[in-house]
Amino acid sequence: MSKIAEDLLYSESHEWVKVDGNVAIIGVSDFAQGEMGDITYVEMPDLDDEISAGDDFGALESVKTSSELVAPVSGKVIARNDVLEDEPERINEDPYGAWIIKVEMADKSELDALLNASAYAELVK
Amino acid sequence: MDNSLKLTCLHDLHVELGAKMSPFAGYDMPIQYSGIIDEHNAVRHAAGVFDVSHMGEIFVSGPDAESFVGHIFTNDVRPLPPGGILYGMMLYPDGGTVDDLLVYREFKPDHFLLVVNAANIDKDHAWILEQSAGFDVVIDNQSDAWGQIAVQGPEAEKAVCGALGFPEAAQLSFYTFCDLVREGRRVIVSRTGYTGEDGFEIYAAPEQIRAWWQALMAVGVKPCGLGCRDTLRFEAGLPLYGDELTADISPVMAGLGMFCKLDKPEFIGKDALVAQKAGGVAQKVVGIELADKAVPRHGYPVELEDGTQVGVVTTGYHSITLEKSICFALVDTAYAALGTPLWVRVRKNVFPGVVVKKRFYQTNYKK
Numbered sequence: 001m002s003k004i005a006e007d008l009l010y011s012e013s014h015e016w017v018k019v020d021g022n023v024a025i026i027g028v029s030d031f032a033q034g035e036m037g038d039i040t041y042v043e044m045p046d047l048d049d050e051i052s053a054g055d056d057f058g059a060l061e062s063v064k065t066s067s068e069l070v071a072p073v074s075g076k077v078i079a080r081n082d083v084l085e086d087e088p089e090r091i092n093e094d095p096y097g098a099w100i101i102k103v104e105m106a107d108k109s110e111l112d113a114l115l116n117a118s119a120y121a122e123l124v125k
Numbered sequence: 126m127d128n129s130l131k132l133t134c135l136h137d138l139h140v141e142l143g144a145k146m147s148p149f150a151g152y153d154m155p156i157q158y159s160g161i162i163d164e165h166n167a168v169r170h171a172a173g174v175f176d177v178s179h180m181g182e183i184f185v186s187g188p189d190a191e192s193f194v195g196h197i198f199t200n201d202v203r204p205l206p207p208g209g210i211l212y213g214m215m216l217y218p219d220g221g222t223v224d225d226l227l228v229y230r231e232f233k234p235d236h237f238l239l240v241v242n243a244a245n246i247d248k249d250h251a252w253i254l255e256q257s258a259g260f261d262v263v264i265d266n267q268s269d270a271w272g273q274i275a276v277q278g279p280e281a282e283k284a285v286c287g288a289l290g291f292p293e294a295a296q297l298s299f300y301t302f303c304d305l306v307r308e309g310r311r312v313i314v315s316r317t318g319y320t321g322e323d324g325f326e327i328y329a330a331p332e333q334i335r336a337w338w339q340a341l342m343a344v345g346v347k348p349c350g351l352g353c354r355d356t357l358r359f360e361a362g363l364p365l366y367g368d369e370l371t372a373d374i375s376p377v378m379a380g381l382g383m384f385c386k387l388d389k390p391e392f393i394g395k396d397a398l399v400a401q402k403a404g405g406v407a408q409k410v411v412g413i414e415l416a417d418k419a420v421p422r423h424g425y426p427v428e429l430e431d432g433t434q435v436g437v438v439t440t441g442y443h444s445i446t447l448e449k450s451i452c453f454a455l456v457d458t459a460y461a462a463l464g465t466p467l468w469v470r471v472r473k474n475v476f477p478g479v480v481v482k483k484r485f486y487q488t489n490y491k492k
Contacts (some may be wrong), residue, residue, distance in 0.1 A: 028249075037145075037352075038162045040443045041418045059472060061420045063161040063442065064352050067470070 001020070002031040002124060003105040005096045010120035011072040016096065017114060024073045024111075027099045028060065028091060030125040036062040042105045043069075044101060049077045051103060053110050060091070073110045075103040076088060127153075133178035134272040134331030135249060135338055142348055150243035152179045154351050159160035161352040163444045168320050168357055173343045173349035174232060174373035177326065178334065182271045183239040183253060189384060190235040196241075196392055197256050198228055199376060199385035207232045210315060213384045215252065216394025220375035220401060224249050225366050227317065232304055238313070242366045256393065266463035272334030276346065277324030277357075279489065285314070285325045287339050289346040294325055299490045305331060321361025321488040322410050360447065361438050362412070362484035368439040369410050369453055377401040378455070379410045380483060408462040412483040419471040420442060421452035421478075426470045435460050438469060444485060450476075451485050484487040 008016040014032035017027040033039065041061035051057040051071040079102035084090060090098040105111075109111040115123065139146065140396045141143050144155035155176065157164060158470040179358045185194055194202050215223040224245040229238040252268045257264055276285050285294045293303045294314050302315035311328050318324035320324040327337065341433030342348065355365065364370050369379050374386050377398050385398055415421060421441030426434045441452030452469065460467060 037157060038160050041420060043419065056472070061443065063165075063445065064156070064354060066420060066422060066472075 002029065002034050003096075004030065004117050004121050004124075006117045008096070009072070009116060010122060010123075011070065011114055013070040014124075015070060015072045017072050017111070018043050018099070019111065022105055022108065023025065023107050024075065024103045025099045026072060026101050026103060028069070028095060029097045029120070029124075032060075032067070033092050033095045036060055036065065036067060038063055039088045042088045042091070042100060043086070044080045045077050046075055047080060051077060053113075062063035062089075069100065072114055073095065073101075073103060073105050074107055075105040078104050131179075133176055134334055135176045135178060135274075137219065139270060139341070139348075140196055141177065143170060144348070144350060147351075148222060149351055150423070151177055152243065154179065155348070157350040157352040158348045159206060159278075161350070161356060162445050164347055164349040165353040165356050167279045167347035168322055168349060168353065169446055170279065171347070172280035172284050173193050173347040174339070174351070175272075175275040175277065175349050175351075175354055177275045178272040179243035179248065180273055180333075181241040181266070181268040182187075182273075182328065183241060183242060183250060184244075184265040184267060185239060185253070186233075186236045186265070187260055188235060189260040189262050193260040193262045194228060194237050194239075195389065196260070196326055197253060198226075199392055199398075201386040201396070202228055202230060202237070202391050205230045207304065208301050210397070212300075214370065214376050214381070215249065215395070216375070216392070217372065217472070218394055218397065220377070220397030221372040221396045222250050222366070222370040222379075223372070223376060224363065225370055227454070229299050229302055229313070229315070236460055241259075244328055245286060245366065264378065270330075271328050272331040272342075273319055273326060273328045274334055274338060275326045276341065277318045277320040278322050279351075280346075281324040284341060284344060288340050288346070289327075291327075294455070298323075299323075299426075299492055313451060316491065319363060320357040321363070321486055323489055323491045351408065355440070356442055359442060359453070360486035361488050362486070364453075365440065366408070369455075374410065374455065375401060375406070378406045378408055379461060405492045406414065406458060408455050410453055410455050410483070411461050412451060412485060413454050413467055413469065413478040414481045414485075415450060415476050415477045415478040418450055419469075419474065419476050420450055420472060421454075421469045421476075427454045427456055428468045428475060429460070430466070430468060434473075441469075445487055451481070454481060
């Protein structure tokens with residue numbers, strides 16, 4: 001059974017969002033890392049890239065598969081977790097600690113389309 | 126689980142170990158237990174065991190057995206002694222590959238065992254039967270009656286001789302086998318594998334295979350799934366039928382011409398291979414090493430710097446042992462020479478690479 005952090009929002013494609021004022025901190029869920037297996041590479045956007053909700057903003061690679069990262073919100077990339085370049089396994093070890101990017105949100109109302117923890121728990125049950 | 130999937134004799138033990146299961150070749154098979162990287166490293170540095178009971182065992186016997194096997198198989202069984210094994214292919218007349226397989230010459234005269242890929246058992250059996258018209262042979266597909274495990278890695282010999290009680294295995298050289306009897310039943314132990322390491326493949330009745338699997342678990346041999354079976358064979362430069370060999374990819378295109386003996390009087394597909402050798406082939410399977418960590422996957426385009434597509438990736442990984450991104454790709458022959466710069470498109474980006482030898486990892490067979 002995968003863990004679900006209570007205080008986060010989730011997309012149906014298994015990204016999580018932590019809201020900090022106007023900033024969305026984005027990672028992937030415990031369920032997602034479990035399905036992927038050992039993650040070997042994280043493809044991230046560049047700083048200042050504009051990403052759009054619903055579009056790919058990068059990808060995770062495990063030994064066996066690739067999985068695109070889908071933006072849960074739109075906005076400008078203001079930080080990347082560059083530690084993941086050398087230690088992608090941190091996503092396996094601590095999926096809710098190992099954030100991938102931070103985005104300055106263009107439209108906070110997009111958050112309304114995301115799932116809360118209990119709705120996400122239903123999705124992955 | 127899909128109820129139409131077949132189960133190997135070890136299925137319940139995989140589930141008990143918590144394996145991630147997935148359909149493969151019509152069977153519900155373990156992909157991984159502890160994780161692909163952990164299992165891969167166990168085989169490179171210690172020992173791992175694979176359930177390969179899904180593989181096919183087709184026995185050919187009769188007065189014409191040797192000439193018939195020689196007719197359908199690219200390698201030359203005539204000089205092969207009893208207890209010897211050869212790798213090779215069965216081909217269509219146009220040189221396309223029906224399957225790649227191992228041929229065992231048994232200790233009884235005029236008896237051979239053909240070990241074929243699980244996904245191809247029915248196709249191969251039908252093909253062999255069809256070709257056997259006019260030959261005095263008996264074709265016996267015993268695939269469902271045999272279980273099989275592969276014990277692989279530098280400590281495989283210790284496990285097979287010790288924990289399993291097969292001291293005979295230590296005497297085997299690479300690509301030979303011995304025929305044993307345990308509990309009144311036939312057991313085949315061969316020094317073969319699909320990992321680039323020393324190791325053994327053991328064929329026996331399902332109950333015996335179950336007991337030996339559990340004996341290997343008890344001494345700490347790591348259970349290994351199909352996930353690392355693929356990463357291991359790939360690093361060792363070994364092809365997988367469906368990726369590097371297909372009905373459209375001949376052994377000459379795949380760079381496996383050394384397993385096709387064109388000095389034999391005849392075999393199905395020989396004329397096509399002779400023509401391919403003489404006139405060249407349009408495409409070849411090559412190795413490509415990328416400078417970046419991005420992972421080339423099956424089906425990704427291989428391009429020139431200007432974006433012209435000249436090939437496609439057949440298998441690719443971020444190599445666990447070598448820690449770099451490498452792939453096999455089928456590319457136009459003009460770009461197949463070692464050192465040729467090529468680019469691989471990974472989603473929206475292209476990454477530069479260079480053609481390298483396909484044996485990415487130096488194998489450790491016991492000769």
